[in-house]
Amino acid sequence: MSTRHDRLFAALRPFSFVATATTVLVSSVTLAHANPHILVDVQTGRVLEHEEAFRKWYPASLTKLMTVYTVFDAIRSGQISLDTPVVMSKRAASAPPAKMGFKPGQKFTLDSALKILMVKSANDIAVAVAEAVGGTQEAFVVRMNSEAAKLGMTDSHFVNPNGLPGNGQYTTARDLAILTVALRRDFPQYAGYFSLEGFTNGKQNVPNINMLIGRFAGADGMKTGFICASGFNQIGSATRNGRTLVSVVLGTDSLAARADATANLLQKGFTTQFAANDTLGSLKPYGPGQDQVSDITADICSAKGAKVRSETRDEVGRMKVQSPYIHEMDHEPQFVFAGLIPGQDTQPVAQNDKSDKSAKGDAVEALANVPVPLPRPASF
Numbered sequence: 001m002s003t004r005h006d007r008l009f010a011a012l013r014p015f016s017f018v019a020t021a022t023t024v025l026v027s028s029v030t031l032a033h034a035n036p037h038i039l040v041d042v043q044t045g046r047v048l049e050h051e052e053a054f055r056k057w058y059p060a061s062l063t064k065l066m067t068v069y070t071v072f073d074a075i076r077s078g079q080i081s082l083d084t085p086v087v088m089s090k091r092a093a094s095a096p097p098a099k100m101g102f103k104p105g106q107k108f109t110l111d112s113a114l115k116i117l118m119v120k121s122a123n124d125i126a127v128a129v130a131e132a133v134g135g136t137q138e139a140f141v142v143r144m145n146s147e148a149a150k151l152g153m154t155d156s157h158f159v160n161p162n163g164l165p166g167n168g169q170y171t172t173a174r175d176l177a178i179l180t181v182a183l184r185r186d187f188p189q190y191a192g193y194f195s196l197e198g199f200t201n202g203k204q205n206v207p208n209i210n211m212l213i214g215r216f217a218g219a220d221g222m223k224t225g226f227i228c229a230s231g232f233n234q235i236g237s238a239t240r241n242g243r244t245l246v247s248v249v250l251g252t253d254s255l256a257a258r259a260d261a262t263a264n265l266l267q268k269g270f271t272t273q274f275a276a277n278d279t280l281g282s283l284k285p286y287g288p289g290q291d292q293v294s295d296i297t298a299d300i301c302s303a304k305g306a307k308v309r310s311e312t313r314d315e316v317g318r319m320k321v322q323s324p325y326i327h328e329m330d331h332e333p334q335f336v337f338a339g340l341i342p343g344q345d346t347q348p349v350a351q352n353d354k355s356d357k358s359a360k361g362d363a364v365e366a367l368a369n370v371p372v373p374l375p376r377p378a379s380f
Helices: 003-009 019-027 060-076 110-120 123-134 137-151 173-186 188-194 255-271 303-310 362-368
Strands: 037-041 047-051 085-087 107-109 198-200 205-207 219-227 231-240 243-252
Touching: 037 173, 037 255, 047 173, 047 255, 060 110, 060 123, 060 137, 060 173, 060 219, 060 231, 085 110, 085 123, 107 110, 110 123, 110 188, 110 198, 110 205, 123 137, 137 173, 173 188, 173 219, 173 231, 173 243, 188 219, 231 255, 243 255
Parallel strands: none
Antiparallel strands: 037 047, 037 243, 085 107, 198 205, 219 231, 231 243
């Protein structure tokens, strides 16, 4: 077992909720249909709570965290740097939305690429980065799987760098927690990429599609993802009083539901004493779904799923979150620059596919680029 593998396992704004209601929300995390989830203390590797953590799942854009880990490793080895120009290829430019829409031949730095990946989850940028580091997308994917194996992600396999639907691409909540903890431990110098509130290319301001950033006490990452087969997924990270927790929530039915579930699970981790003593290394495989990748397309990309999502938005399209731990941002978002290297053609407007009916990839993430979430009273 590798040295890296051994190392790996070694004041919120109030709402008009009564105290008893808040207690109920903390102790009952909103996860319908026993969705796979896990909650881990980064410093100790201790697993605080888990359910169906070994059920195989499509990672969707959570895949981009594996892409970023592989890039960070390439930087560490001296192969590439944050200032290295990345060239948009024809293949990368042909990726479906969500995307930046850069033209073939246009260049941007690796630093800009990482910001765009974490804020917007652009599929064209993921392919361009893979080609810049690996020479080809296929060679980069081999490196992704090699890094995953070194980390001990025994139930994961990747076939592309962006998480778009592909046969043979799968992971588990436990493996994603291993990856997230590794990112925090192995590359603390790059933590700022995961907590960005948004970026600007000089023509357009793009807010982070992670709705906990700037709206949940201590939130500092990590990533969201969606395809029909996996539902709405989120990896959350938050730090309070020097203690960092990460959560993985898979298979929720809407943007609002995954934000609610992530916030409630993290809040529970900070406010509850847990008796479990398992770590990510000692947790043994259990439960159903270990032999076949779950596919919840029928529940998500259907009339039923569309109805559920419509009920989580108000009349002007804003997300209605239920968790009392998500509050409206109390400041204007800070947008860092991420775009083409100066001297090229005008920056394009980032492309999104806002059609819920055709949401077969992470393009539906574009629906998050709306005004701040609107808290709604919970039902008890």
